[in-house]
Amino acid sequence: xxxxxxxxxxxxxxxxxxxxxxxxxxxxxxxxxxxxxxxxxxxxxxxxxxxxxxxxxxxxxxxxxxxxxxxxxxxxxxxxxxxxxxxxxxxxxxxxxxxxxxxxxxxxxxxxxxxxxxxxxxxxxxxxxxxxxxxxxxxxxxxxxxxxxxxxxxxxxxxxxxxxxxxxxxxxxxxxxxxxxxxxxxxxxxxxxxxxxxxxxxxxxxxxxxxxxxxxxxxxxxxxxxxxxxxxxxxxxxxxxxxxxxxxxxxxxx
Numbered sequence: 001x002x003x004x005x006x007x008x009x010x011x012x013x014x015x016x017x018x019x020x021x022x023x024x025x026x027x028x029x030x031x032x033x034x035x036x037x038x039x040x041x042x043x044x045x046x047x048x049x050x051x052x053x054x055x056x057x058x059x060x061x062x063x064x065x066x067x068x069x070x071x072x073x074x075x076x077x078x079x080x081x082x083x084x085x086x087x088x089x090x091x092x093x094x095x096x097x098x099x100x101x102x103x104x105x106x107x108x109x110x111x112x113x114x115x116x117x118x119x120x121x122x123x124x125x126x127x128x129x130x131x132x133x134x135x136x137x138x139x140x141x142x143x144x145x146x147x148x149x150x151x152x153x154x155x156x157x158x159x160x161x162x163x164x165x166x167x168x169x170x171x172x173x174x175x176x177x178x179x180x181x182x183x184x185x186x187x188x189x190x191x192x193x194x195x196x197x198x199x200x201x202x203x204x205x206x207x208x209x210x211x212x213x214x215x216x217x218x219x220x221x222x223x224x225x226x227x228x229x230x231x232x233x234x235x236x237x238x239x240x241x242x243x244x245x246x247x248x249x250x251x252x253x254x
Contacts, residue, residue: 001055003042003080004245005072006108007063009131010154011221012072014042015242016051022239024049030065035074043079059084060249062107062241085249087111092252094118096143105144108241109136113144115244116217120235123212127199127233128241129153129220135199137206137214145210148202153222156191174225192222196229203232 002017008030015025026045033041046053059076061084063069069086076084085091089102093114099105112126113136123140127133129152136147151159153172161169170184178193180186203216218226218233219240227233237243 001051001057002246002249003056003059003076003082003084004242004249005059005061005063005084006111006241006245007061007065007068007072008108009065010152011130012068013242014045015239015245016046016056017242017246020246022242024051025239025242030068032067033071035071035078037075038072039075039079042075053080056080056082058082058249058253060087060245061085062087062111062245064106064108085252087245087248091248093144093248094142094251095138096141098143099146105146106134109134109147110144111241111244111248112136112219113138113244114247115237115240117142118247119237119240119243120215120217123210123214125203125206125214125216126240127216127218127220127223129218129222129226131155133195133199133220135202135206137210139210140212147206150195150198153191153195153226156195157187160187172222172225174228192225193229195222196226196231199226199230200232 004015006013012028012030016023059082076082087107116124116126117138122138122142124138126136131152133150137145160167170187175188175192178189180189216233218236223236227236
């Protein structure tokens with residue numbers, strides 16, 4: 001079986017694939033840990049889900065947090081006896097990367113693009129709602145062109161709370177309407193519906209620039225919440241990144 005990990009600034013997502021089937025997945029907080037701590041966490045998760053750790057024979061990692069990537073590599077190597085594959089712009093992705101400086105592209109953005117093209121075809125735009133909100137464009141000839149980066153929804157909530165005297169720290173629950181009738185409801189409207197407008201506007205601009213009609217795939221923690229208010233998001237795929245890691249591993253191991 002294959003262990004896949006996507007290490008982000010806020011969360012680390014793990015999955016276990018048996019062939020093409022995702023048999024287990026977890027979301028952990030991306031806190032500074034040692035390799036031993038992460039190895040113990042991992043073997044504990046496998047034990048709780050009744051998965052034999054000896055059945056895990058391979059692993060692949062995408063990461064935007066280098067210190068955590070190193071700790072996870074150490075933990076996996078020590079506790080599972082596996083040397084993980086690490087995604088960067090030099091591995092065979094099956095798509096062309098036309099970013100000006102390919103090494104600058106976050107590994108998670110490339111992984112999402114690979115999965116989106118495989119599952120939904122191209123042209124396609126991937127919207128990932130993480131610590132930052134990213135939009136990534138893959139053209140009809142399967143070229144990753146780049147995209148846009150905006151602050152994440154939770155970062156916007158925390159900025160309002162931290163920089164204003166009277167606005168509360170609200171949970172990002174789906175708003176009932178655009179015209180909020182309380183302070184917290186108004187904040188949810190501004191952030192959730194506002195981000196839906198941001199996404200729709202950027203999708204329109206990108207489509208006009210490329211003169212194409214891309215499908216729009218959303219993933220990440222707040223994807224479902226924002227998609228309810230978006231007119232351009234076609235599909236919400238919560239496991240897109242994990243699936244992309246599996247596809248990249250299988251392509252490169254051959």
